[in-house]
Amino acid sequence: MQQIFLLLCVSLLFVACDKDASKSVTVYVSEDQVFSEPILKDFEKKTGIKVNAIYDTEESKSTGVMNRLLAEKNNPQADVYWANEPIRAEVLRHKGLLTPYQSPQAKDIPSRFKNEAYFWTGFSARVRVLVAQKNLADKPHSLVDYTNTKYKAKAVIANLLFGSTTAHIAALFTLWGDEKTKQFLTQAKANQVAISTSNGESADFVASGSYNFALVDSDDAVSRIKEKKSITMIYPDQGKNEIG
Incomplete structure (x- = not known):
């Protein structure tokens, strides 16, 4: 074969x-x-x-x-x-x-x-970031803000079954463990986090003012900023003992 x-x-x-x-x-x-x-x-x-x-x-x-x-x-x-x-x-x-x-x-x-047996080789990296409305007074600074009630029905994330969002959630299961990650996802759902079709769509929703913030790839954020969209890019969880 x-x-x-x-x-x-x-x-x-x-x-x-x-x-x-x-x-x-x-x-x-x-x-x-x-x-x-x-x-x-x-x-x-x-x-x-x-x-x-x-x-x-x-x-x-x-x-x-x-x-x-x-x-x-x-x-x-x-x-x-x-x-x-x-x-x-x-x-x-x-x-x-x-x-x-x-x-x-x-x-x-x-x-x-690289895979140790050379089945694949990585050559580039990008960062997972938050994008928020530029004029938002109280901007998010953590993934946990998806569960913060002050952002209820005001945040969006790309479908967890596709693309880099899958990898991000898998990393959380590894870092936080099953119980904490499942709790985070359950609380985010209860907080009425919207699901978009892609990271790019999430960034566009924030840029249009439909939602306060979203978790996206850095290229999605940078491309919108270059287009002069009204968003700002935030590196989440950068404080002491936070996951980065």
């Missing part, structure tokens, strides 16, 4: 394909298309290799192409998977869909950012 190179590292794609050996490569992409597509276009120009790219939608981020890979397990169509977070990379590894690859271009990346 054909297996798939998992791309958490741009350089992996560049060395995984040989110009003389292949005229095309099929890449399934969970990274935002606005960032990944220009890189793939540059690769085409540099190598002459046609890239057939299948992108996740913002709403199904990470799960769309992953489920497609699982469905195609016995008849793989992808050569490379460019993931945007490690959890689903591990799912694919455990399912036996990946093949190890040690990229010479990734030799300077610290080992803690």
Whole structure:
């Protein structure tokens, strides 16, 4: 059975394909298309290799192409998977869909950012941040503010089943443990936290004034700030003994 190179590292794609050996490569992409597509276009120009790219939608981020890979397990169509977070990379590894690859271009990346058997390699990171309305007098400073009654029905978070929000909640289960994390989620639900389809939509809801704050990825925050949207970016839980 054909297996798939998992791309958490741009350089992996560049060395995984040989110009003389292949005229095309099929890449399934969970990274935002606005960032990944220009890189793939540059690769085409540099190598002459046609890239057939299948992108996740913002709403199904990470799960769309992953489920497609699982469905195609016995008849793989992808050569490379460019993931945007490690959890689903591990799912694919455990399912036996990946093949190890040690990229010479990734030799300077610290080992803690690589699977020890080279099933995946991480090459970049982003921060989980809060975005709040710029003119909000009492801004949130912690994830726990999702349970604060003064923000009841005034906060939004992306669907926990998709994208980096899944990874964030998984990290909380690891850090806080099952009981505390379940309690946090239950209290957030009782506080009428809204669920959006994506981090980007959450940021837009805050920018439009629909909600006071949201937990998003730093790129979602920075892109809206560059667009002069009326939001501010907050690094949560930075106090002494807070989770950071």
